[in-house]
Amino acid sequence: MVFNSFNFIVFIIPVLLLYWIIFKRSSVLQNVFLLLASIFFYAFADWRFLILLIASILLNFYLGLKIHNAEKESKQKMFLNIGLVFNIGLLLYFKYFNFFYEGFFKALNLFGLDSNHNTLKILLPLGISFFTFQTLGYLIDVYNEEVKPNQNLLQFSVFIAFFPKILSGPIERAANLLPQIEKKRLFSYNIFTDGLRQILWGLFAKMVIAEKCAEIANPIFDNFENQSGSLLLLGAFFYAIQLYADFSGYSNMAIGVSKLFGLQLMRNFSTPFFSTNISDYWRKWHISLTTWMMDYVFTPLSFTLRGYQKKGLVISIIATFILVGFWHGANWTFVFYGLLHGIYFIPLVYSGKMNKSEIVAKGKWMPSFKELFKMLALFVLIMLTDVFFRANTVTEAFNYIASIFSYSLFKFPNELLSSSYIIGIVLIAFFTIVEWKHRERLHDFEISNYNIIFRWSSYIFIFLLILFFGKSSETFIYFQF
């Protein structure tokens, strides 16, 4: 059941009515109801792994308490390690087993040890990368005494299984979400309407922008051997926008739906293409994953390697980004994607500009030429790197990029004059302008301060765009992760 489906409308309306009318009296009632709704939501998507989710909740809840209550440091570490082995083990088995298994046999073949093998047919539980990272973060936070362990199984279960974020994030942190779950939620008109606005913008991003870009990019990628360099460049452009609109659209919907229940999830995207360097970009792209990796991988690793100074920092960044890439899937393309992003940080490390982050053209209508040039250059770099994200193999990605940089790059792509491309570009331009206008706000469609006529005209206009140009695909790119 995805947010942009009629099934979800049928699900969410009664759930919201019951939540705010019948179950509003106490936080316990609210949490019981949210948990039941979340279990139904997850089971509706794929009931086969419900037991796994429940087992993960129970074990991590128990381990959190054990870590906190253990008197000796060694005992605390032992319980943490059990949690790490369990959670990472789940991921390794369900997501990466075949990758390593095949790699092992390929390595044997290299040494002439020919062997026949069949990969296992392992189904990937929905949302496993997201809820596993959330539980891992929780256990490490408890161990580091960053948060106190939650003593209430009901609250902890809602923290892990809360349905708007279970399938595709954001990867929530205990310090942000648990305190909200512990308290009784009071209905707020402003939060509720803001949630609706965010859902509308998410729907537009997914159903119009991402689907339109997919319609253009898919045939180019599927038949890239026979396309001109200029068309391949366009394919990479549309795919980069598709990836962003698909995932940021989903995140906006998830955060918006969550607000309808009075719970504020963390921001996951903050107009990342309006960045002037790669470090700034990653502070704005999939923020919940990036901050998770920074806190639990990069920071301890760079601390360990601090003796090596800038070299140690570079190694830490590259290792972290390889993990970021690998988190996305068991394929060398994702490893390469992460590796390249890590490498892009090297000039920043050596020039000492890694921590510079600011809103581009703050308080101004337009960026300066220098800022515009930097943004465009960064976008082209990211767009080309995204080819690894889309390709089936690393070789395919290299071939795609090599084919872009051929003489045919200077051939005008006639497709650009077709109505489909023109409509796509006009829609992307509109999307970009709205995002640029709201880059300093709390989300991309935060228009609460505009007058009522402008607001309502905007809602109707976006509704019409969805109606006329939208497609209702039931898949999101990030569902596979």
Place this chain on the structure above:
Amino acid sequence: MKLVFKIILSSFICLAIITFILIKFGGQVDSFYNKFTTPKVSSMIIGDSRALTGIRPTVINEKLSGQGFELPMLNYSFTIAQAPIGPLYRKSILKKLKPDTKNGLFILSISPLMLLSDRSHDNYKNEFIEADLSPHNMDFVDMNPNYEYLIKNYNSFHFKAIFRENLISQKNGWLQDNNLPKTKEDYEKRRDWWINSYSNFDKRYAFSEYRLASLDTLIKTLKKYGEVHLARLPVDPIFLPLEEKMCPGFDKLVDSLSNMNDIKYYNYKNTSDTYKTLDGAHLSKLYSGKFTESLCDSILKN
């Protein structure tokens, strides 16, 4: 209270826009929507996309009025993906049929493709490729505006088609395809696309005895409500060997079925010189009227 009012108001605005489009442009935004908005009928054209574009109810209503048939006619044809012969299509036809019909007219346009089934499906175990598509996913087939159709088949809607008139589904079910080939090359390009599709059909689909038996059941069922006539529509000769390969001896099978049921089979497969198609497989709107007249003449003769 303010929020409830605003939610109701915004829902009403959205619904009003959608309803306006469905009522005013229903035939443009979806090729099948109109079929589910008209009242139940006593006479129908049944078939795949060849019948959908090739047989015009208005011509039949004119030519056969006063002949004792319960007219008007509705073109209740769909695409080959939606409406191969089978129990699901029969069920949908019966939903759209007035139950008290006595002298209905049923023109059953039949082609070899309508007797194919996905190789991975066992029809005898109720496995049908068309199961989730319209018209089989519809409970209400005579509701205007039909929100059930919108909800269940949202992905087949093209709302921006209100700005163009390439395909217009008339209220009587006939699909008017205005996108005619401009040159011979254009025609050949479209025809080649179909040839390519046919070769893919061949890999994925195979002749189904079950569907043939269903055709017999459909004929027998419809005969209870009136006269049944079978027709095979004109196609470019290039398709005929391909169709023979997919369903060997198709004409003989249909001939024996029509003899068994004492009904007529009009085979127009070799008449594409007289009745021209726009892509090799579908009659052009410029010839569909003439073809329907000829079909009516054949019915009158018998």
